[in-house]
Amino acid sequence: MSQAEAGHAPGGVPITFEDVRAAAGRIAGVAHRTPVLTSRTLDTMTGATLLLKAENLQRAGAFKFRGAYNRISSLTADELARGVCTWSSGNHAQAVALSAALVGTRATVLMPEDAPVAKRIATEQYGATIVTYDRYREDREVKARLLAEERGLVPVPAFDDPMVMAGQGTAALELIEDAGPLDTLVVPMSGGGLMAGCATAARALLPDVELIGVEPAAGNDTALSLAAGERVRIPVPHTIADGQQVEIPGALTFEINRREVDEVLLVEDAALVETMVLLFERVKTVVEPSGASALAAVLGNPGRFAGRRVGVILSGGNAGAARFAALVSGAAW
Template sequence: MTNRPPVTLDDVRDAAARIKGVAHRTPVLHSRTLDALVGAEVFLKCENFQRVGAFKFRGAYNAASRLSPEQAARGIAAYSSGNHAQAVALAAREMGTTAVILMPEDTPKSKMEATAGYGAEIVTYDRYTGDRTALGEALAAERGLALIPPYEHPHVIAGQGTAALELIEETGQLDALVAPVGGGGLMAGSATAAKGLHPATRVIGVEPEAGDDTRRSLAAGERVTIPVPRTIADGQAAEAPGELTFSVNRRLVDEIALVDDDEIRAAMRFAFERLKTVLEPSGATPLAALLSGRLERLPRRVGVILSGGNISARRFAELCGG
């Protein structure tokens, strides 16, 4: 009998070695303007420059690369609102196999087109009436495909944690690490890396106000389900945290901050105008928490994971136009 957690620092390090040379080692941005505004030294890990435009490729490739040759040859299935879809599609292409992706029918067109562009077959469903997990599992079983879920998988979580691992390797010890929370995979992997390297690091998750399932779950001490969130942060529109990710995050996450859609828009505009970088709404939520003062007792050195930048010019203008 062992109390080994589902994902460890060694797992994250192993994932880092596996994705090296395939995933990008993304840049860390530092802005004196941002430091002055928030009163801390802030280091921004720019996962919008990752392959497929988001951190998701890290976990998708780490998981896909561990399939047996027989599993890989049959193909891969996934369900996703966009970024994980693109990540699995690209991972499958890198491995010379095929992917079938279940996506909500209201997924931004740019994300659907990008997923198809990597060679995946797309099957759609209604996110407000359908259970994507059940539908995805049924699709994979029917076609004999290996299912790689967006966060409920130890290899996916370990892969996502490599973003935080790289950030800390470059910046040294951080007083706090701030990352977005959707299903909880990036948060679980990031927290595992951060606490594993420096247990005193304060780990802070950020959710949209309309989708605070993880905040409620941590407060209740058990997973809480909420109605499907309606927020511009579509990558964080989770009804409940994952069982596996919550088992990690309830141990390692110190607090959850909430931001509203207007604060997210303001952060996207700030990143575009002052940092010269493009963020999708979910990728901007940690920056929104800093800029809006949602984080209390902000420590001296803060690492922030900007999780993605997959947004079309038209959608960006709709959300952030003057």
């Protein structure tokens, strides 16, 4: 068992670059090595060279597949026989369901009642059993862990897990390997697992790289936590970015992000929709609101990035046609 699997890397660090490298080997040939997209239009708008890591084209439609598969494929035969359980609004749910199917185990997923319909349907189609809850009245993690205990399932957290974080870090590893050196890496933040993994990989390869996280303005738990020097809990945020409706950063993810993240930028929901439309029309790619957040932050602060090589993670593309149209028309928010 690696140090990441055991949950303790050297010196109390949750994961190391070696754990990200190991995850890259584990997911190779299973996860997509997603392309790096470029656009002269976007470069002109920002004065920067933008390198977009298209995780909206990942299996199950988001970066979450990397961490879920890294974790589930490492389970013992006894654990696989028990089945796995997770809690998610959709992207991690789909990733766990698909990963479980690929390794031959079953998945039970706790999803909010108001999860996007397309995400729930996809999760069911991958073979998972869905249990619903009220995200505004119930604690999803407590409810999911009770469910796991009652049914003997192995919990697979969405972000606060060393194996999951290491898997997510392979997105930055691939981006730097394929696109070359970066001055800045901009990453959407929710529970912090994607940033924690990407920060671990990026700092090892590019010690001077600037790391910027992005949250919806209504869901600024990480920004508040970094300012306070400790994790801060907020009410469940009301935002169209359902993948970023987290109340508090993860304990393990925060240990990395509090040391590595240089700044957190906030974006309004309107900017997310504008960015979704821009990517659709100019780059010919579909992203969901959370997946648009990092680019929205760059577009909203063009002088901040001018003259720099900027890596941007497009974290997910799970927006069904009806929801995409409703968001663009303003009917969904």
